Amino acid sequence: MARQLTLKSAFSVTGKGLHTGLHLTATFKPAPAGSGIRFRRIDLEGQPELSALAEFVEQTERGTVLVKDGVTVSTIEHACAALYAAGIDNCLIEVDGPEVPILDGSAIEFCKGIEQVGLQPQDQEKDYYIVSRKVEVSDPETGASLVILPYDSFSITCLIGFKSPILYNQYARLTRMEDFGREIAPCRTFVFVREIELLLKHNLIKGGDLDNALVIYDQAIAQEELDRLADIMKVPHKPADKLGYINNRPLLFDNEPARHKLLDLTGDISLIGKPLMGHIIAMRPGHKINNQLSRLIRQEILSRP
Numbered sequence: 001m002a003r004q005l006t007l008k009s010a011f012s013v014t015g016k017g018l019h020t021g022l023h024l025t026a027t028f029k030p031a032p033a034g035s036g037i038r039f040r041r042i043d044l045e046g047q048p049e050l051s052a053l054a055e056f057v058e059q060t061e062r063g064t065v066l067v068k069d070g071v072t073v074s075t076i077e078h079a080c081a082a083l084y085a086a087g088i089d090n091c092l093i094e095v096d097g098p099e100v101p102i103l104d105g106s107a108i109e110f111c112k113g114i115e116q117v118g119l120q121p122q123d124q125e126k127d128y129y130i131v132s133r134k135v136e137v138s139d140p141e142t143g144a145s146l147v148i149l150p151y152d153s154f155s156i157t158c159l160i161g162f163k164s165p166i167l168y169n170q171y172a173r174l175t176r177m178e179d180f181g182r183e184i185a186p187c188r189t190f191v192f193v194r195e196i197e198l199l200l201k202h203n204l205i206k207g208g209d210l211d212n213a214l215v216i217y218d219q220a221i222a223q224e225e226l227d228r229l230a231d232i233m234k235v236p237h238k239p240a241d242k243l244g245y246i247n248n249r250p251l252l253f254d255n256e257p258a259r260h261k262l263l264d265l266t267g268d269i270s271l272i273g274k275p276l277m278g279h280i281i282a283m284r285p286g287h288k289i290n291n292q293l294s295r296l297i298r299q300e301i302l303s304r305p
Contacts, residue, residue, distance in 0.1 A: 004089040004122040006030045011113035015101035018075055018189075018212060019063065024101045026079065028113060031090040033122035036273055037083060039066065039073040043096045052080055054271040054294035060287035062199060064268055074099045077267030077287070082110035084270035085180035086119065089126060105188035105212035107263055111181045129297060131278030137292045144284040146265075146293045151279035158262040158282045164192070166218040166244060170258035174266075184266070186252055187259035190214035193221075193246070196229055209235060214256065215246040265290050272297045 012027040031038065037052035050056055050066045050073055058072075059065035065074040079100050083091055085107075093100070103109045131150045138145040143161075155175045162168060167190075174184055191199070191213050215235075217226075223240040230237050238246055245251060253259055265282055268290035276297075 001125040002087075004033050004124045004126050005087050005119045006033070006090040006122055007088065007114065008118040008120045011117050013101055013103060013109050013113060015103045016212075017097065017099035018102035018105075020097065020099050022097050022099065024095060024097045024099060026100050027094045028079075028083075028110075029092045029094065030120060031092040033090060033124040035090045035092075037080060037088075037091050037270070038093070039076065039100075040092060040094045041071055041073065041096075041098075042094045044071065049092075051273075052076060052271055053273050054268075054291055054298045057271065057291045057294075060291055062287075064264075064271075064287050064291065072098050075102060076100055077264050078102075078107040079110050079267070080270045081180075081263050081267030082107040082114060082185060084266055084275070085177050085185070086111070086114045087177070087275070088114070088119065089275070090122065102189075102212045105214075106260070107185040107267075108181075111185045115181070127274050129272055129274040129276045129278075129301065131276065135293070135296065137289060137296060139289050139292075142284060142286070142289075144286060144289045146283075146285060146289055147281045148293065149279045149281070151277060154276055154278065156262050156265060156280045156282060158258055158265060158285060160258045160261050160284055162192075164216065164218040166216050167192075167257055170255040172255050172258035172262045174262055180266070184259050184263050187256045187263055188212070188214050188247075188252075189260055189264075190216060190257045193217045193226070193229065194219050196233065209233060211248055213247075214251070217243055217246050219243075261285055269294055272301065274301070 007030045010029040014025045038049050040049045048071045050068045056066045058067035063075045064077045136147045158172045160170050226240045227237050265285045271294045
């Protein structure tokens with residue numbers, strides 16, 4: 001059987017938080033076998049820790065947020081996806097604030113850090129969750145559904161669809177974890193211009209900009225209104241009659257948004273606390289429904305003798 005893995009040594013990433021706008025550092029450290037993935041808030045008295053498990057997720061709007069005893073760590077999904085894809089079972093992540101830095105809006109910097117320090121086999125065997133039957137969750141309001149089927153490895157098929165002339169139906173698939181770093185990890189998060197004001201009113205995306213997200217302008221608005229939103233986001237003004245993607249770097253893949261949704265799902269499903277053997281078919285996934293599936297699996301794991 002395969003042995004559990006941790007990091008050979010520590011590495012750090014530094015940048016701003018997507019939602020808080022704070023300057024943050026996250027340091028990824030080796031951890032003992034059997035300890036799982038844990039976050040430690042080193043900026044708080046007593047340096048409280050939160051396990052990266054589905055039952056501690058309390059918020060899922062534009063990110064996955066762990067909460068325990070009033071302590072939060074948000075935007076964990078990209079880091080968790082990178083650790084999961086590398087096969088890392090045990091890692092302690094120290095953060096000096098309430099959020100993991102967003103970096104470029106993808107998981108690539110986490111993957112680079114893992115690759116740079118390397119992996120350390122440990123003295124316990126991996127404990128897989130093996131899917132033995134079809135499991136399904138759905139949300140009639142959004143049309144989202146996740147189905148997980150028995151499979152001899154881990155794979156995801158992801159389909160997304162929006163009522164948008166710019167971003168409509170897209171499809172992405174991951175069949176080999178070895179391809180995650182190249183095919184999925186660099187894909188950035190995205191937001192529609194029409195969503196920005198509401199998100200700001202909800203105290204979110206204070207740190208959002210054209211370097212850490214794909215911004216999709218798909219419904220024409222008055223130039224004055226677009227300029228006002230650009231000023232709020234501290235980005236250059238764009239012509240209001242030109243629809244499309246607004247970003248500093250071109251799309252990496254034609255289906256980069258679908259690949260990013262697959263990335264998010266990988267991070268959210270890792271919160272079952274074990275490597276999974278099964279095939280996930282995701283239709284319009286999002287953090288809320290992703291967590292519903294992870295919680296369902298966690299309940300089954302916890303109910304076992």
